[in-house]
Amino acid sequence: MNSGYEGFEASWHDLFWEAEEAPSELPLIEKFLEDRKGRCCLYIGSGSGRLLGPLVTAGHDVLGLECSSEMARLSRARFPDAKVLEEEWQNHEGKYAAIVIPAFTFQLFLDPQKQLARLSEQADALYLTLFFPWAEISGDLPPNEWYFDRKVVLPTGETGELETQHKIKEQIGSLVRKHRYTLRDASGNIVKREETVQRLRFFTDVALKNLLKKSGWKIINEINNLGEGDDNELVYVATLHLIAV
Ligand SMILES: C[S@@+](CC[C@H](N)C(=O)[O-])C[C@H]1O[C@@H](n2cnc3c(N)ncnc32)[C@H](O)[C@@H]1O
Known part of the structure; x- marks a missing residue:
């Protein structure tokens, strides 16, 4: 058994996303990157380029970082203009205007508090999407x-x-x-x-706010369920715009 994003999990990744018909995260990332046009941002876990490709095409200066060689290969084949480094983020050094971690990639990381602290050394703005398994x-x-x-x-x-x-x-x-x-x-x-x-x-709302506070991040915008539905619905997906304090 492999730990993911190779084989069928890589080659069928985008087809399964499409089949789910979930709202796209793309407009939310674009909104976050709007004020940072022309400054290099890092996208951690850029996968097959599903979101990275359109961001680069729209003129954003975004560098992809992807640890699965198969996902990185799919991304480069489909979006040759989108630069992707094949590396695990935990080994990556660099400074960026902002970091984006869409989908639930952050939830794959061990020791979230340590990783949030490390993220604040690389950028002072962070886009994070997390899901809650209701x-x-x-x-x-x-x-x-x-x-x-x-x-x-x-x-x-x-x-x-x-x-x-x-x-x-x-x-x-x-x-x-x-x-x-x-x-x-x-x-x-x-x-x-x-x-x-x-x-x-996964994190309860209270646990997440605590974790962010301890690791020096402040929420400046919070979007529930990718901007769909109303305020009374359970929050399955939370998107946060954060700044380092
Ligand atoms: C849930 S998928 C999301 C892919 C892409 N963001 C999308 O929405 O289509 C998570 C991706 O993050 C990559 N990934 C997971 N841990 C990583 C790490 N530590 N460093 C770099 N990439 C990582 C996986 O290989 C996978 O492609």
Whole structure:
């Protein structure tokens, strides 16, 4: 089992995002980068270029940083003008006008307080999007068993399926998700299967505010659920614009 973003998890990544029909983060990142045009910003976990490519095309000076060689290769092939460094951020040195970490990449990092402190050494502005696993906590998604997650029809006529299994420890904010990717031919026979595992951290509102305060970040803007829905809805996704204080 690999720890992710190689094989099917890389090559089907964008197709699965599209299939989910979630609102795009792109306008939110663009808004954050608006005041920083012409100054170099770092995008940590730029993946297949899904968001990095359009940002660069729109004229933003954004450098991608991606630790999966397969994701970096997909990004360079699709968006040759978007520069991507293939490196784990924890080993990366540099100073930037701002850092953006969309999707939930930050939640893959061990020791969030230490990483937030390190981020403040590299930039004094940060864009962060985090998710909160309400469906797992409420039991809407059953723990410790495989369930269907998503399915896409591939350009070859084959299908790509994703099943997920999770373990959650609410007290310590830990979510471990196994992903099972299955390639099936047009008759439904299994051609190949791959499994990955993801270890994520999640934070209650209070825990997050505490963490940000301790690591020297101040929230200047907070957007719930990617700007969709109303104020009474549960916050599944929180986007924060932060400045170092
Ligand atoms: C959830 S995906 C999001 C990809 C992209 N931001 C998007 O929204 O399409 C997380 C990405 O971050 C990368 N990643 C995870 N940890 C990283 C690290 N420590 N340094 C650099 N990239 C990392 C993964 O390889 C993966 O491509």
